[in-house]
Amino acid sequence: MFLQKTKNFFFTDSYYVNSNFFYIRIYRWNPYLSLKPWFNIFPLKLQINSKFMILDLLFYIKNNFDSTLTFRRSCREGICGSCAMNINGLNSLACLNKFSLSNSQFLTIYPLPHFSIIKDLVCDLTNFYNQLRLIQPWLIRKENFKQEILQSKIDRFELDGLYECILCACCSSSCPSYWWNYQKYLGPAILLQAYKWLIDSRDFSKFMRIKFLNTKSRITKCHNITNCSQVCPKKLNPAKVINFLKYFSQF
Numbered sequence: 554m555f556l557q558k559t560k561n562f563f564f565t566d567s568y569y570v571n572s573n574f575f576y577i578r579i580y581r582w583n584p585y586l587s588l589k590p591w592f593n594i595f596p597l598k599l600q601i602n603s604k605f606m607i608l609d610l611l612f613y614i615k616n617n618f619d620s621t622l623t624f625r626r627s628c629r630e631g632i633c634g635s636c637a638m639n640i641n642g643l644n645s646l647a648c649l650n651k652f653s654l655s656n657s658q659f660l661t662i663y664p665l666p667h668f669s670i671i672k673d674l675v676c677d678l679t680n681f682y683n684q685l686r687l688i689q690p691w692l693i694r695k696e697n698f699k700q701e702i703l704q705s706k707i708d709r710f711e712l713d714g715l716y717e718c719i720l721c722a723c724c725s726s727s728c729p730s731y732w733w734n735y736q737k738y739l740g741p742a743i744l745l746q747a748y749k750w751l752i753d754s755r756d757f758s759k760f761m762r763i764k765f766l767n768t769k770s771r772i773t774k775c776h777n778i779t780n781c782s783q784v785c786p787k788k789l790n791p792a793k794v795i796n797f798l799k800y801f802s803q804f
Contacts, residue, residue, distance in 0.1 A: 575599045577610060577660045579622065581673050590670075593619065607662070608636055608647040624674040631786060634721030638674050639663035644723035644784045665726040667735070681722055684739050688747040688765070693758035708754035715749035715794070717787045718742065724781035724791050730774045737770035741781035741791035744772065748794045751801070767802040775799075 575597045582590040595614050608626060615622045625635040629648045636647040640662055652660060668676035692702070725731050725740035739747070744766075751762050766772055772795065781791040 575658050575660070577614070577662070579611075579614070579661075579674070580663045581622075582670050583621075583672055593622075595619075604651060604653045606648055607640055607645075607650045607652055607660070610652070610660075611647060611662075622674075623672045632719060634719035637665055637721040637723050637726075637786075639666055639726075644727050646721060646723070646786045649786055665722060667726055667732040668722070676722075676726075678722060680735060681720075681725065681740075681742070684743045685720065685746060688739070688743060688750065688762070689758075690746055690750060692750075692753070692756050693761075694755075695757050702755045704754055711752055711754075712749060714789055715745060715752075718745055718749075718789060719787065720746070721786065723784050723786060727780040727784045728775075729778060729780070730776055734770060734774045738774035739766075739771050741775075741795065744775075744798055745789065745791045745794045748798055751798075763801055766798060772798050772802055 577595045577597065578592050579595070580590060581593050582588075595618055597610075597613075608629060611622065611624055611626075615624075624638070624647070626648065627633040627635040631646050631649040634646065637644065638647055639645075640647065640650050641657075641660060644665060647662075662674065664670055664674045665676045668678065668681075671677050694702075720742055722742055724745075725742045728741055730738055731740040747762065747766060750756055751759055756762075775792075775795045777792060777796070779792040782789070782793070785791065
């Protein structure tokens with residue numbers, strides 16, 4: 554592993570408690586144990602100027618302290634969205650979240666809030682992906698096409714700020730409206746995806762998509778709290794998109 558080759562750079566062998574002593578607290582829960590959720594606290598001694606990603610820390614703990622620690626990860630480049638979790642109170646991607654000893658000596662990691670937990674930092678996203686399936690996230694055409702569908706540069710430009718969404722669920726799990734109405738309200742991530750397909754010039758089902766969204770709960774449960782825009786790791790603005798959808802749904 555990458556961390557095993559460079560651990561001497563990040564970590565020191567000194568066992569004296571000093572200002573370089575760093576504590577990482579991780580939420581744990583195992584469905585196969587008859588125990589309530591608990592925290593594991595791992596004390597680490599870091600080099601003074603060490604800077605690394607949270608995902609590197611989790612790998613180091615899993616490889617050297619507790620192999621049962623469970624979390625999702627894949628690309629390590631902020632593309633797949635697998636390693637979304639709550640880090641020091643903010644939803645973020647562990648592979649993009651940098652941590653420096655100069656900022657704090659304490660780090661707390663939770664799974665994404667208000668999702669069912671499968672184990673440790675792994676959430677159950679079944680409902681989230683079922684809602685994505687409801688908006689039909691694919692091009693719907695009147696005829697079968699056998700060749701590439703071209704777009705003008707202007708039409709393509711309209712998709713900027715939408716196609717970058719990686720469905721990490723950071724925004725939806727930070728939305729109080731989604732916490733309370735997750736069975737009815739689609740949430741920021743799914744609504745942003747719905748808007749992307751709605752304004753795509755290659756799609757011929759705009760009225761059908763608007764009709765599906767035009768209900769009392771699928772859009773209107775949003776109260777513009779804007780937590781979603783603040784935590785998005787790709788710096789997108791789901792709150793603005795939802796306001797556009799509210800406008801379209803009036804017609």
